[in-house]
Amino acid sequence: MGSMYVDDHRFWRYPRGGGAGKDITQWVGAPESRDELEALSVELTFTALRNHLYDPYMPWPGLEPGDKLKVVNHGAEIFAGVVLSVGLDGSVTANDMGWYLTKSQIILQVSNAAAEDAIRQMCAKAGIPVGRLPSLPTRISEIWTGDTPEAILQDILSICAAETGKQYKRRVRGGALEVTELPEVPLAAYHKPADNLAAFDITLAKGTVSGSDSMTDLYNSVVLTSGGREAAVLGRGDNRASRDQYGLLQMVERLSGDENSAQARQRIRTLLDQHDRLTIERQVDELWGADEVESGVLLRFQANQFGVTGDQRVVSVTHRYGPTHLMSVTVQDPNQGRAAGGEDSVEV
Structure with a gap:
């Protein structure tokens, strides 16, 4: 836990054919991991010192595509994956083992x-x-x-x-x-900057805040269809107030055929509740790092003028494991209201 120790992230390489691992931390520069809630795997990138191409006396850890990588912090495994690419400039990209399920x-x-x-x-x-x-x-x-x-x-x-x-x-x-x-209880995330300093709540010290409000993922009308070639319409639902304000934005959902009318009606209501919303995201940069912060967790922020207040869902986080562990997070309010008022109209 970040409250117990000062971060000491170590990078280990394991060759493709098996064998003992090698600590390559001294070769790793500017390491970052990117964790997106909508993605199945976490990506790790860094630049490995590779001056041996021009300087025969410069050692090289021998990283190759297919090698296994691990990142550990005081014995706790933070990342385990496979090297996907190695550039001539030493740039390395790796993904955790979920990558195989995407291919x-x-x-x-x-x-x-x-x-x-x-x-x-x-x-x-x-x-x-x-x-x-x-x-x-x-x-x-x-x-x-x-x-x-x-x-x-x-x-x-x-x-x-x-x-x-x-x-x-x-x-x-x-x-x-x-x-x-996804958890409903906020995470208490702490960072300990030095052995002689106490750990503190990372949300108390945040850097630049940016973000956007968007209607690009908004849907205010739902059509349910049956499976098969006929694709018969089984139900409809919409929110008139949202349609008047943002225009008709319709999604089509296909049922498997095993649902009854009550389930179909509930599905329309649930889809409207999930999708008839603006996407309001805020990115908070230069937070102190905590390994426990991953996509999906809730962080509780103190009141501020940027709208990053209360419990916020982390939908994306980038960890930077430099001499100082820092991170950037993109958050959304899980209790955000509907795009417009009015009642949902549902017909099955």
Whole structure:
């Protein structure tokens, strides 16, 4: 925990063919990790000193695509992944093991299966163990041909979110796929800058705040259709006040065929509640770093004039593991209101 010690991030390289790891921290410059809530894997970049191309006396740790990388802090694993590319200038890009689920393609057919069972079937096809899964009783009937496990998982969780109103995060940890509900309790994140200084709450000292308000992801009308070739319309819903203010922005959702009318009606209401909202994001730069801050967590900010107040959901975080551990976060208010007033009109 960041409140217990001063950060000491160490970088370890493991060769493709196996063998002992090597601490390459001394070769690593300007390391950053980028964690996006909507992404399945975390990206790590840095520049490795590679002057040996011009100076034969300059050593080189031998990084190559396919090598395994780990980042540890006082024995705690912060990142574990694979090197994807190495530039002549020493630039290195690596991703955690979730990257493999974004590349390989599989064929999967499920019929009236609980969503959690559909995920297990997907993992079996993809050759990856299943870790923690929440209860996902939503029924799934679908065929995927040549889709990536990431795309399939996103489809399944989108259907679950439309029914339950909950948000989910997916990651590969310890070699297994985990799906978790986003936390509702804010994280107390601390940073200890030096051995002789006490740890402090990182939200008390923040740098530049920027951001935007956008309607690009807003939908104020929902159409439910049946599966198959006919694609019959089974239900509609919209918010007239939002349509009058922002124009018609319609999304089409296809049902699997296992839902009753009450479930269809609830899905329309849930989709409108989720998507009939402006995207209001704020980026907070130059926060002191804390390894516990990852996408999906809630941070509690004191009142300020930039709208970054109270519990804020971290949707993106960049950690910079330099001599000083700093980070930038992009946050959204999880309790943000609807785009416009008025009642939702639903017909099934």
